[in-house]
Amino acid sequence: MPIAYKDAGKIRAHMDDIIENFDVTDFQNKLVGKGLKLPDVSVLNQETVIHKKNRKCLEYLIKPGNENANYQVLIDLLREYKYTKVVEKLESGLPPQEATCKAGSTVQRIHVPENKRHTYLTDKYLVQLSKPVSVKDKLEWATYLGVPRRDVEVIEMDDPLSTDTQMMKILFCWRNSQPRPDCTLGVLMEKYNFSMDNGVDIDTEALEGIIENIPVGQQKRY
Structure with missing residues (x-):
């Protein structure tokens, strides 16, 4: 970390x-x-x-x-x-x-239930999880995910008119750079919390609604 x-x-x-x-x-x-x-x-x-x-x-x-x-x-x-x-x-x-x-401003934390922390992130989940992140903070968010700026620029050139697609592809890029066991909901939400600590605007209410609707039992073993 x-x-x-x-x-x-x-x-x-x-x-x-x-x-x-x-x-x-x-x-x-x-x-x-x-x-x-x-x-x-x-x-x-x-x-x-x-x-x-x-x-x-x-x-x-x-x-x-x-x-x-x-x-x-x-x-x-x-x-x-x-x-x-x-x-x-x-x-x-x-x-x-x-x-x-700092004491006057508290940053909300994203909670992931223990029985969902090891949920493997499929394309479907990544599409959903990209939506609550503010597009205006796209570059900062990508940086905190560890996605290089040059990759973000390629994504922007590929889909210049669709910011939703850009945000989705940034998450795909993050997942593709990780060891497969680390592509889990718990790991990604730790990145989201760190992003929010550093000022990235994320709709936590919408995000927690998405997490609530992710079914239990999607873990992968390696």
Whole structure:
């Protein structure tokens, strides 16, 4: 799972304060596979200004759709290399004004009954599940699903006049990129919840109605 919204929020909120107070080159290689890829490290190595390097590294870690990033790994490495003040700043949470703002707005969560979590997503279900997502947030939603922008652009070119078809095909693209056991209702709704945490508009009432009408007993074994 990507870094949780609240933890990514702490990094964003304190970014300007902390990037001046550590050197990511101390442990960037230990982040490979845990939020960084080897090409990311190559880009970081080309940057000569430390605080810019630090900022870019953190932006990679909190990038939506980064499935391998882990906030606790970052905290543990900062502690290991004695960046105590940076850890204290991050662990202090959101600044008061941002915490107040977050407290005033709660994002509804999509609940999936336990006996439906492992339901395999057929074409029929994906067509239905794409409809409650706001078309205006299409690109952001696709990003949180892990669907590359270039694939979205191909989908848009194939069906320029039908946004319903575009949304449906984005879900097909997501399913086709997943190991078959992960193409389940529970896994997809975790992606939807993460999308909503990050501002994607989804009609949860309509979505829960769709989930309610999906029959029990559609699980696949592998």
